[in-house]
Amino acid sequence: MAHAIEAEGLVKTYPGDVRALDDLSITVGPGEILGLLGPNGAGKSTTVKILTTLIRPDRGKAAVAGHDVLRRPDRVRRLIGVVSQRSGADPDASGRDNLILQGRLYGMGGAEVRRRAGELLERLGLGDAARRAVKTYSGGMQRRLDVALGLVHRPRVLFLDEPTTGLDPEARTAMWAEIARLAGDDALAILLTTHYLDEADRLARRVAIVDRGRVVAEGTPDALKGELRGDAVHLEWREAPDEALARAALGRLPGVRDVLVDGPRLSARADDGAAAVPAVLAALDHAGIPAAAATVARPSLDDVYLRYAGRRFAQADAAPASEAPAQGTAAADAVTAGGAR
Structure with a gap:
């Protein structure tokens, strides 16, 4: 079975000799959620930027939905959805109008895109707020709209980059429920980046633990904990x-x-x-x-991280970030929360 995402030997160094990725390799199969788990600055967002064609690796290769991200970035962009850390929704437009615009950017016709927008708004619990301006939405509602933007064109691969960061516990739990429902679609591959151990343990079928730009452990959460x-x-x-x-x-x-x-x-x-x-x-x-x-x-993913990285997850999460967040910002501005234009 072909992988929906396949990255091999990715290396990325930012100015100032900041090594964000150091020979990172991952795969994600169709119908699978891979949790890319690591502290702030581990290389998770840089990996997503490479796989979504926003930046180029210094070395290594990657393919998404069967297409090389360097040779066929246009094809990759048509087949992916992206929920980035920063929302791409127009705050002055309604949730419905945001979804219709997103669908039209992907070539969806009038009746089709209106039907799809209505379907996603109801599915994600936003039906009653469909005609309200997004700037009136709560944080949890905005994140659910971001997910809808990523799904409107029925992508084959969905990237969820820290989807619950900044949400309160209630909104976070609701987002978990939405992601769990998405996992029931066998045709959709999901790459979920997170620095929440409990989030990866609960949602991901398989996790890849990243530290200092490398995958230090990979497997199902139960298998990794069972090794201890x-x-x-x-x-x-x-x-x-x-x-x-x-x-x-x-x-x-x-x-x-x-x-x-x-x-x-x-x-x-x-x-x-x-x-x-x-x-x-x-x-x-x-x-x-x-x-x-x-x-x-009992063994936890924190114990797994401690074993393979030699330090506690919280200690690593509090360390200075190794990534350069400003890198690729101009390219990122050309992409909505739902995917590339």
Whole structure:
């Protein structure tokens, strides 16, 4: 089965020697949601810009919907929908008029585009607001309209670039429900970029975890978490402990492994976390570095990221972004939230 998206060895360096992508490779099959998961600056948006023909890679190749993004960008643009981080809707026009204009840009006729606009407005819960100016919409309503703009021409590939960033919990949950419904279309491939671990875990059939421009782990969320046998044991101190002492204290305990100290926090794997905690606390107390708190949890995508990237997701997300957000802005301005013109 041909891939809907296939990227191999993508490299992109921005001015100032900022390496946004460093030999990144991904594939997405028809009817699949791939979650491209990574902290801010990991290279997610740069990947989307390359795959949607907004910028060119320095090296590597990519094909979307069967067409090379460098040799046939025109064909790629006709077959994709894009929901970017910044809305492309006209705030002074109504939701219905935005959709009709978007459809006409793709060559859809009068009756067809009106029917399609009405269908999407009802499907996405915007029917009652169809004739209102978009600037009167709530944040969640605007994001649902952005999704409708991306779908109006029935694309084969849909790019959702951080679709829930900035939404309140209620609107975010509603957006999750819409994306889950889209996943029922076997003809539509979706690339979802996000830095929300729970979002990727819930929505994506498969995830590719990106760090510093590379895919460091890939697979289904359950398979990736299943690679981490046992439980995660997390310990905290008020101040960072002596790392050598902590490692030495826990290194002698049976069934405790993969010890990683990150400032005032320590993480380890244990075959039976609940049973291991008393021994862990006693060993640390004996070493003169008693922990202030201890928790036990089943493996999560945060633990997967910690294993492959060597740091916690939140720590990486707070680090300075490696991407150059201004790069490609002029090209991006020529594209609506729904796709290329």
